[in-house]
Amino acid sequence: MENPLSMHALFHIGPVPITEPVVVTWGIMLFLGLGSAWATRRLTMVPGKLQAVLEMFVTVIDDQIRDTMQRDPSPFRVLIGTIFLYVFIANSSAIIPGIEPPTAMIETDAALALIVLAATIFYGIRYQGLRGYLSAFAEPSWVMIPLNVIEQITRTFSLIVRLFGNVMSGVFVVGIILSLAGFLVPIPLMALDLLTGTVQAYIFAILATVFIGAAMGEH
Amino acid sequence: MTSDLIQIVSILAAAIAVSFGAIGPALAEGRAVAAAMDAIARQPEAAGTLSRTLFVGLAMIETMAIYTLVIALLVLFANPFV
Amino acid sequence: MTIDWWTLGLQAVNAFVLLWILSHFLFRPVADMIAKRQEAATKELDAAHAARTEAEAALTDAKAQVDAVVAKRAGMLEQAQSEAERDRQKALDAARREADKLRTDARAEAARRKAAAEAGMRTEASELALNIAGRLLDRLPASARAAGFIDGLAEAVARLPQSTRDGIGTEGPVPVRAAVELSGDELEALNARLAQVLGRGVALSVTVDPSLIAGLELDAPHAIVRNHFRADLDRVQEELFRDV
Numbered sequence: 363m364e365n366p367l368s369m370h371a372l373f374h375i376g377p378v379p380i381t382e383p384v385v386v387t388w389g390i391m392l393f394l395g396l397g398s399a400w401a402t403r404r405l406t407m408v409p410g411k412l413q414a415v416l417e418m419f420v421t422v423i424d425d426q427i428r429d430t431m432q433r434d435p436s437p438f439r440v441l442i443g444t445i446f447l448y449v450f451i452a453n454s455s456a457i458i459p460g461i462e463p464p465t466a467m468i469e470t471d472a473a474l475a476l477i478v479l480a481a482t483i484f485y486g487i488r489y490q491g492l493r494g495y496l497s498a499f500a501e502p503s504w505v506m507i508p509l510n511v512i513e514q515i516t517r518t519f520s521l522i523v524r525l526f527g528n529v530m531s532g533v534f535v536v537g538i539i540l541s542l543a544g545f546l547v548p549i550p551l552m553a554l555d556l557l558t559g560t561v562q563a564y565i566f567a568i569l570a571t572v573f574i575g576a577a578m579g580e581h
Numbered sequence: 582m583t584s585d586l587i588q589i590v591s592i593l594a595a596a597i598a599v600s601f602g603a604i605g606p607a608l609a610e611g612r613a614v615a616a617a618m619d620a621i622a623r624q625p626e627a628a629g630t631l632s633r634t635l636f637v638g639l640a641m642i643e644t645m646a647i648y649t650l651v652i653a654l655l656v657l658f659a660n661p662f663v
Numbered sequence: 664m665t666i667d668w669w670t671l672g673l674q675a676v677n678a679f680v681l682l683w684i685l686s687h688f689l690f691r692p693v694a695d696m697i698a699k700r701q702e703a704a705t706k707e708l709d710a711a712h713a714a715r716t717e718a719e720a721a722l723t724d725a726k727a728q729v730d731a732v733v734a735k736r737a738g739m740l741e742q743a744q745s746e747a748e749r750d751r752q753k754a755l756d757a758a759r760r761e762a763d764k765l766r767t768d769a770r771a772e773a774a775r776r777k778a779a780a781e782a783g784m785r786t787e788a789s790e791l792a793l794n795i796a797g798r799l800l801d802r803l804p805a806s807a808r809a810a811g812f813i814d815g816l817a818e819a820v821a822r823l824p825q826s827t828r829d830g831i832g833t834e835g836p837v838p839v840r841a842a843v844e845l846s847g848d849e850l851e852a853l854n855a856r857l858a859q860v861l862g863r864g865v866a867l868s869v870t871v872d873p874s875l876i877a878g879l880e881l882d883a884p885h886a887i888v889r890n891h892f893r894a895d896l897d898r899v900q901e902e903l904f905r906d907v
Contacts, residue, residue, distance in 0.1 A: 368658075369667055369670065378669055378673070379667070379669055379670075380673075381667060381669075381670045383670060383674060384670055384673045384674060384677065387674060387677045387681075388677065390681075391677060391680060391681050391684060394681065394684065394685060394689075395681075395684040395685075395688060398684070398685060398688040398689035399688040401689070402688060402689060402692040402693060405692055405693070405696045407696075407699070407700055407703065409696075413693075413696070416689070416693045417693055417696070417697055419693075420690060420693045420694055420697065421697065436694070439690055439694065440682060440685065440686040440690050440691075441682065443685065443689075443690055444678075444681055444682045444685045444686070444690075447685065448678065448681055464674070467670070468666065469666060469667055469668075469670040469671040469674055470670075470671075470674045472666070472671050472674075473671050473672075473674035473675040473677075473678055474674075474678060476675065477675060477678055477679075520644070523644075523647070523648060523651055524644045524647065526651070527644070527647030527648060527650055527651045528640075528643070528644070528647055530651075530654075531647060531650050531651075531654075534654070558640070561636055561637070561640045562640060564637070565637055565640050565641070568637070659665075
């Protein structure tokens, strides 16, 4: 059986090996960019069906951020919304034959989790100041400093592994089932993969919100 | 022979990890679903919030099983001793 | 297991590019549109609120006007009512006064008529009495109409005050009226009785007056001595009248 953890470079641009997740991500970016540009080309005061869906999507994201952070959601809307949309589309891309979701590769998840970590530090420093953000590590006492630092790392790591394990295991299980019985049998598992992918996208976005909100401290 | 032994042990380790790693999340998910059902029976009007929270919680619990699966896969496919 | 750092870096860059793309093409326009609609809705709400306030103010004004009209109407009604009441009272008073006047007039008229009727009746009665007396006296001898009264006249003269008695006959003959012609005897008797009462003789000028019915009347300067039926009947009549 093929190793689900390994990747092969499809082609090289100069010294840079271009792997499958990168190409799929480009495809997703193209799809999302063109789709959103087309969907928002004509926004009117009286919304049509498509515009109503878009506005509901944005409103739901705003509500979730507001519920979690108890803050004005506008600075975080783009980050959280993009993470959710990308992870959701990437997880769902498994239903297209021959395409492996980019999130099934640990590099993509790691990139996303690192962006969330960077955003956590950025917003923490921005809202609390450098001293305030660093002093938050010494809460409730300086003994907790190593634990807090380790917590930062481990929760980023768990963010990576959670998404990676869920999507990869789904792909892997479907691959195993396909090798055993190819016709119609994997369909329930693929449906479960879609559900899992949606839930994982939601969890990833919510956890990112929680981490950023916690880094900004009380307001 | 040594490499064969390592592979045998790796497969055994993977199987044990997945089987034991599945027990805890299974029990936990059972408890979570039971508690959620109880809560929905008490407060049917909060069913939406409860089921959403339940799904997220189940996904969180499932992650534990996923961790063991990842370990098993690492042992099988990315074993540093092979 | 190895991590392909190139892929990780590329995916991070891809993620940042996707952030920019979605921010530019999806989130910002939609959020702007939502904010714009909310603003418009707020504006509309404010306008509606203002309009409502205005309408409520107008309603209050209208209510106040209606109240004023109602109050004015009630005032006018009351005024008209009181005016009508006053007019009615006035008319009633006038009618009552008129009725009172009529009643008083009627009562006075009735009284007057009654008085006239009574007076007529008395007159008739007295005339009847006179007639009766005259008829009765006719049956008596003529001397009874005079001779019987001589003593009475003398007594009446005697009852006069002294000064009046002294004045009798000092200014010429004493006028004496008699109901019938006095015979010589009767004249003498009269002269004698008078001379006896007065203490001196006086000249008499006798005139006949049938209206006396019977009796004599002597005119003194300050007194009239009546001793005849006529005077008696007049007295009776006066008594009758006085009783009424």
